[in-house]
Amino acid sequence: MIRYISKENKALISELVRTDFKLRYQGSVLGYAWTLLRPLLLFIILYIVFVKFLKLGTSIPHYPVYLLLGIVIWNFFLEMTTQSLGSIVARGDLIRKIRIPRWIIIFSSSLSAAINLLLNMVVIIIFMILNHVDLLVTTLWLPVILLEVYVFALGLSLFLSAMFVKFRDVGYIWEVILQAGFYLTPILYPLALIPNVTFQKIILLNPIAQAIQDARWSSITHKTLIPHTVFQGGWYMYIPFAIVIASLVGGLLYFRKESKYFAENI
Amino acid sequence: MSDNIAIKVDGVNKSFKLPHEKVSSIKSAVVNFYKRKRTFERQEVLKDISFEIKKGEFFGIVGRNGSGKSTLLKLLAGIYTPDSGQIHVNGKLTPFIELGVGFSPELTGRENVFLNGALLGFSRKEMEKMYDEIVEFAELERFMDQKLKNYSSGMQVRLAFSIAIRAKSDILVLDEVLAVGDEAFQKKCIDVFEKYKRNRRTVILVTHDMETVKRFCSRAVLINGGEFIDLGSPIEIANKYSELNQIPTILDTGKLPKSHNIEVETFSTNANKTDTFKQFEEMIVKIRWPKDKNVYNAGVSVYSNKGEYVFGANTFIDDFKINNNCIIYRLTLKLGEGRYFLSAGTFLDSPEKKVDFLATGPAFQIIKSGKAKGEGITILDHKWENSN
Numbered sequence: 001m002i003r004y005i006s007k008e009n010k011a012l013i014s015e016l017v018r019t020d021f022k023l024r025y026q027g028s029v030l031g032y033a034w035t036l037l038r039p040l041l042l043f044i045i046l047y048i049v050f051v052k053f054l055k056l057g058t059s060i061p062h063y064p065v066y067l068l069l070g071i072v073i074w075n076f077f078l079e080m081t082t083q084s085l086g087s088i089v090a091r092g093d094l095i096r097k098i099r100i101p102r103w104i105i106i107f108s109s110s111l112s113a114a115i116n117l118l119l120n121m122v123v124i125i126i127f128m129i130l131n132h133v134d135l136l137v138t139t140l141w142l143p144v145i146l147l148e149v150y151v152f153a154l155g156l157s158l159f160l161s162a163m164f165v166k167f168r169d170v171g172y173i174w175e176v177i178l179q180a181g182f183y184l185t186p187i188l189y190p191l192a193l194i195p196n197v198t199f200q201k202i203i204l205l206n207p208i209a210q211a212i213q214d215a216r217w218s219s220i221t222h223k224t225l226i227p228h229t230v231f232q233g234g235w236y237m238y239i240p241f242a243i244v245i246a247s248l249v250g251g252l253l254y255f256r257k258e259s260k261y262f263a264e265n266i
Numbered sequence: 267m268s269d270n271i272a273i274k275v276d277g278v279n280k281s282f283k284l285p286h287e288k289v290s291s292i293k294s295a296v297v298n299f300y301k302r303k304r305t306f307e308r309q310e311v312l313k314d315i316s317f318e319i320k321k322g323e324f325f326g327i328v329g330r331n332g333s334g335k336s337t338l339l340k341l342l343a344g345i346y347t348p349d350s351g352q353i354h355v356n357g358k359l360t361p362f363i364e365l366g367v368g369f370s371p372e373l374t375g376r377e378n379v380f381l382n383g384a385l386l387g388f389s390r391k392e393m394e395k396m397y398d399e400i401v402e403f404a405e406l407e408r409f410m411d412q413k414l415k416n417y418s419s420g421m422q423v424r425l426a427f428s429i430a431i432r433a434k435s436d437i438l439v440l441d442e443v444l445a446v447g448d449e450a451f452q453k454k455c456i457d458v459f460e461k462y463k464r465n466r467r468t469v470i471l472v473t474h475d476m477e478t479v480k481r482f483c484s485r486a487v488l489i490n491g492g493e494f495i496d497l498g499s500p501i502e503i504a505n506k507y508s509e510l511n512q513i514p515t516i517l518d519t520g521k522l523p524k525s526h527n528i529e530v531e532t533f534s535t536n537a538n539k540t541d542t543f544k545q546f547e548e549m550i551v552k553i554r555w556p557k558d559k560n561v562y563n564a565g566v567s568v569y570s571n572k573g574e575y576v577f578g579a580n581t582f583i584d585d586f587k588i589n590n591n592c593i594i595y596r597l598t599l600k601l602g603e604g605r606y607f608l609s610a611g612t613f614l615d616s617p618e619k620k621v622d623f624l625a626t627g628p629a630f631q632i633i634k635s636g637k638a639k640g641e642g643i644t645i646l647d648h649k650w651e652n653s654n
Binding site for chain 2: 023167
């Protein structure tokens with residue numbers, strides 16, 4: 001393990017993350033502000049349509065913040081996986097000509113997504129204060145839940161980016177899966193809106209759905225449906241965590257196997 | 267592995283799969299899997315390569331384009347994984363094989379220095395200490411806050427080189443570095459190389475420029491068509507390299523119809539087929555072409571290994587009449603030691619009307635004999651006289 005966090009690797013990761021930030025909003029007037037503006041603008045649209053027009057979530061206190069937290073977590077997952085997916089191919093010049101550990105490329109792009117998530121969390125805190133959300137003790141769980149999302153996204157990123165080197169279709173397939181995931185995850189609508197409990201259970205097997213619901217429950221309102229209540233303490237409430245661990249282990253193993261041949265396959 | 271060896275290459279093979287129709291969609295992968303038919307060619311790029319590089323050596327890897335020398339370098343640098351065989355590296359190797367890799371055109375020169383430094387394993391603090399020296403060496407003080415895309419290619423290379431030479435590694439690998447930059451910059455590179463040589467750091471250089479090899483390398487390996495040809499002193503390797511190379515260049519220059527319709531064989535005077543002759547020996551050349559071709563005249567030329575035209579004659583000049591599809595040509599080899607080759611052509615009734623042309627016919631070796639007094643491509647008749 002020591003070998004992996006050597007001084008050289010640390011320097012390289014920090015420099016790659018820095019470059020990523022510098023290049024991302026290259027030539028835009030608002031620059032970094034877009035990191036915050038993008039989810040906020042999406043939030044405003046969804047808020048107008050779903051809360052004002054369709055009157056969703058009236059039974060849930062602080063629904064706007066509840067909605068925003070879901071959007072931010074989903075956006076983080078989407079950004080991290082889509083950016084990592086193409087990152088090995090995009091960094092082809094480095095891979096073909098420099099011997100650097102390949103995982104560093106995925107890791108640094110995951111770090112820049114994580115930094116964006118933290119910035120977005122600052123916005124959420126501001127919204128929570130404006131919305132007079134009571135500070136819950138369970139908020140202490142929030143970092144753990146975010147870490148779970150990060151680990152899940154990291155596992156998938158490793159797998160997808162290695163797969164993308166060989167099959168460029170992965171990019172399109174993943175786009176469709178994300179599109180479906182956005183609607184199959186209770187981001188826009190409260191989970192309680194689905195009357196069938198079996199469907200609720202199926203939806204909550206998805207680690208992202210579970211994480212979003214748990215995050216809302218722990219930091220905004222206990223009136224959120226979470227796996228623990230939906231599954232009534234059954235063993236299958238641990239399935240999402242098993243999926244997360246499986247994605248990390250599977251991703252790491254596949255990436256390690258494939259990374260030897262990145263240089264010649266790109 | 268003994269302590270004075272920097273790199274040991276042991277029976278390394280490397281091949282690439284070249285799919286006939288690249289499978290880069292899952293659909294075609296599934297279809298092909300179903301058909302159980304995956305059409306690809308396995309191109310063997312390196313075949314059973316073994317050699318050792320000593321510590322403090324300035325080592326050259328030499329070969330023509332496509333000979334596999336860059337693949338070998340990438341294997342040494344750990345960018346590719348060998349199919350079989352092993353590579354032992356004793357010490358720290360620079361991760362770079364080319365200058366300016368990882369440069370980002372949208373970043374400023376300054377930002378690129380830090381990024382490139384990080385690729386070499388330097389932290390920001392360490393880079394800050396070296397920054398001024400790097401900029402000074404690259405002579406780019408005024409340009410560091412400009413974006414790299416506004417740099418000329420020479421400026422980019424200067425910057426990249428100035429960073430690369432900071433690497434603290436024991437073994438430096440470089441692919442065709444000296445091919446770029448102006449003369450002043452090349453002089454700087456050379457100074458740096460000389461310094462490395464004095465400090466006994468191992469440098470591995472891939473090039474096809476024999477002058478560079480002769481000038482810097484202590485030893486070199488020659489690779490051709492993925493196979494190990496020879497390892498030795500730069501002079502030996504440079505000679506072998508030019509031997510390998512000259513013949514095909516003649517082939518390329520001939521815009522004549524290339525043909526295998528002419529068969530050319532060389533014999534000694536006692537009718538044994540051979541390709542080795544002593545100086546002043548007689549060589550018998552047998553030239554044969556298909557019966558159905560109308561051929562009234564033929565010619566044979568001798569070329570040196572370097573492609574110099576040594577001698578040529580034809581049936582027009584000698585006023586010889588051909589009456590079959592096979593002729594014998596005898597010539598006395600008043601040639602210097604070395605390697606030569608023949609070319610042959612067949613004609614109608616004038617030298618302009620070519621039927622077929624064999625640009626590179628059989629090669630032959632001339633070995634020293636007591637009869638020849640003197641040196642050079644050809645041995646001229648000569649005598650000395652006193653005069654007043």
